[in-house]
Amino acid sequence: xxxxxxxxxxxxxxxxxxxxxxxxxxxxxxxxxxxxxxxxxxxxxxxxxxxxxxxxxxxxxxxxxxxxxxxxxxxxxxxxxxxxxxxxxxxxxxxxxxxxxxxxxxxxxxxxxxxxxxxxxxxxxxxxxxxxxxxxxxxxxxxxxxxxxxxxxxxxxxxxxxxxxxxxxxxxxxxxxxxxxxxxxxxxxxxxxxxxxxxxxxxxxxxxxxxxxxxxxxxxxxxxxxxxxxxxxxxxxxxxxxxxxxxxxxxxxxxxxxxxxxxxxxxxxxxxxxxxxxxxxxxxxxxxxxxxxxxxxxxxxxxxxxxxxxxxxxxxxxxxx
Amino acid sequence: xxxxxxxxxxxxxxxxxxxxxxxxxxxxxxxxxxxxxxxxxxxxxxxxxxxxxxxxxxxxxxxxxxxxxxxxxxxxxxxxxxxxxxxxxxxxxxxxxxxxxxxxxxxxxxxxxxxxxxxxxxxxxxxxxxxxxxxxxxxxxxxxxxxxxxxxxxxxxxxxxxxxxxxxxxxxxxxxxxxxxxxxxxxxxxxxxxxxxxxxxxxxxxxxxxx
Numbered sequence: 001x002x003x004x005x006x007x008x009x010x011x012x013x014x015x016x017x018x019x020x021x022x023x024x025x026x027x028x029x030x031x032x033x034x035x036x037x038x039x040x041x042x043x044x045x046x047x048x049x050x051x052x053x054x055x056x057x058x059x060x061x062x063x064x065x066x067x068x069x070x071x072x073x074x075x076x077x078x079x080x081x082x083x084x085x086x087x088x089x090x091x092x093x094x095x096x097x098x099x100x101x102x103x104x105x106x107x108x109x110x111x112x113x114x115x116x117x118x119x120x121x122x123x124x125x126x127x128x129x130x131x132x133x134x135x136x137x138x139x140x141x142x143x144x145x146x147x148x149x150x151x152x153x154x155x156x157x158x159x160x161x162x163x164x165x166x167x168x169x170x171x172x173x174x175x176x177x178x179x180x181x182x183x184x185x186x187x188x189x190x191x192x193x194x195x196x197x198x199x200x201x202x203x204x205x206x207x208x209x210x211x212x213x214x215x216x217x218x219x220x221x222x223x224x225x226x227x228x229x230x231x232x233x234x235x236x237x238x239x240x241x242x243x244x245x246x247x248x249x250x251x252x253x254x255x256x257x258x259x260x261x262x263x264x265x266x267x268x269x270x271x272x273x274x275x276x277x278x279x280x281x282x283x284x285x286x287x288x289x290x291x292x293x294x295x296x297x298x299x300x301x302x303x304x305x306x307x308x309x310x311x312x313x314x315x316x317x318x319x320x321x
Numbered sequence: 322x323x324x325x326x327x328x329x330x331x332x333x334x335x336x337x338x339x340x341x342x343x344x345x346x347x348x349x350x351x352x353x354x355x356x357x358x359x360x361x362x363x364x365x366x367x368x369x370x371x372x373x374x375x376x377x378x379x380x381x382x383x384x385x386x387x388x389x390x391x392x393x394x395x396x397x398x399x400x401x402x403x404x405x406x407x408x409x410x411x412x413x414x415x416x417x418x419x420x421x422x423x424x425x426x427x428x429x430x431x432x433x434x435x436x437x438x439x440x441x442x443x444x445x446x447x448x449x450x451x452x453x454x455x456x457x458x459x460x461x462x463x464x465x466x467x468x469x470x471x472x473x474x475x476x477x478x479x480x481x482x483x484x485x486x487x488x489x490x491x492x493x494x495x496x497x498x499x500x501x502x503x504x505x506x507x508x509x510x511x512x513x514x515x516x517x518x519x520x521x522x523x524x525x526x527x528x529x530x531x532x
Contacts, residue, residue, distance in 0.1 A: 112448075200405055201405065204403075204404045204405055207400070207402060208402035208403070208404055210366070210369075210371050210396065210398065210402065211396070211398070211402035211404075211463075211466070212404075212414075213371060213391055214369060214371070214391055214394065214395065214396050214470075215395075215414040215466055215470055216392075216414060216416070217404070217414035217415060219415055220406065220410060220414055220415025221404065223415070224405075224406065
């Protein structure tokens with residue numbers, strides 16, 4: 001977790017709550033992976049044996065376990081997470097408003113009215129997104145946990161296949177999830193600043209609409225607003241482009257992994273494997289690693305996009321009023 | 322010429338004024354006094370084409386359509402209504418201008434000494450807090466804007482109400498300097514600001530009474 005977000009959570013007294021939710025959600029992806037891998041193995045094995053009575057019983061057991069697992073996950077999301085989400089937004093807005101209200105005139109003047117509005121609305125929303133919405137921090141943590149444990153299982157089941165998977169994915173992961181997305185927070189920060197400029201025009205437009213009408217100032221006002229909105233778009237496009245490149249290398253990594261598996265993997269996969277059912281189980285764990293890497297990459301992109309807002313809020317909380 | 326005949330204006334189901342008539346000849350200077358909330362500003366905005374009358378119509382220099390009326394008037398309101406632009410853009414509102422004319426306007430609006438002292442002069446960005454200029458400076462920019470438009474009719478809505486004595490005098494001096502050949506309607510609650518005006522009306526209970 002980014003240290004600005006951690007500090008905000010700590011100051012709001014929500015560390016324990018979010019750690020609790022995270023711990024409750026953490027095993028979901030891995031448990032789901034174990035379930036899927038074993039479903040595959042059991043079904044294929046039982047089908048090969050022509051054991052239809054056990055096949056039906058196994059189907060029932062896996063169905064029940066799947067329903068329980070997904071029910072558990074949905075309950076956590078729907079109840080605890082939503083409550084935590086609301087509590088975070090409430091506390092964060094309160095803290096920011098208290099900070100604003102306790103400021104001197106000079107303290108308030110450090111930021112333009114549009115900047116305050118942006119921090120109070122958009123930045124608070126983005127910190128909330130970072131912590132609670134899908135494809136952000138929570139998913140990165142859950143996917144990382146899955147990736148770690150699936151890796152352990154794959155190492156035990158077939159270390160050569162694991163090595164081949166890692167050799168392909170690690171360089172691409174570093175490229176797509178570390179190098180390429182590095183500048184996203186900077187572009188998002190600039191976009192937020194332009195958003196503040198854009199918001200700054202709302203009050204003058206309302207208050208000075210008569211002057212704009214009488215002195216035919218519509219053109220210059222629209223031009224200035226367009227300039228601000230263009231900067232927002234420009235910075236967001238830069239961030240989106242990096243996300244697209246990051247995603248591109250991630251996909252390349254996945255496809256290249258498959259190609260290598262097809263070209264060189266046959267002998268590796270066959271080593272120490274008894275039957276097709278076991279092979280399916282092993283490739284399922286490999287798939288889980290790949291899926292988790294993609295999820296971590298997408299989540300890191302989301303987090304990078306939102307982290308600048310946490311820094312903007314921390315800036316307000318830590319400076320002299 | 323400005324002509325209002327039996328004009329009414331309703332706000333939230335209540336009449337601010339009803340069947341009001343007023344004729345102002347070209348070049349005439351008319352003052353309207355009255356207590357706060359009596360409807361003076363509403364009337365002025367209606368003459369400017371910014372408020373649409375509930376019944377009957379207004380005729381300003383032969384123009385009856387509000388969009389056409391707006392083109393024929395300049396206004397200086399109680400609040401200077403500045404925008405987060407440079408001083409020059411606030412005066413010209415982005416319209417083309419020649420330097421010589423701007424110089425004359427700056428001089429006439431008593432802005433020259435102040436703008437010359439600024440590092441960026443007229444290109445100084447007023448920022449997001451244009452309201453933090455002194456009231457006098459902001460109002461003189463609003464007057465310069467009215468001068469730049471150079472409309473034949475000037476509508477003034479308490480342009481000095483938020484200013485201290487010295488600043489108010491300076492702003493009034495700037496206004497008088499450029500309105501000698503213009504039609505002026507000046508709304509105020511301070512009668513002493515209307516010295517030299519051709520006619521002065523008192524607005525009370527939605528009626529205009531010549532004082």
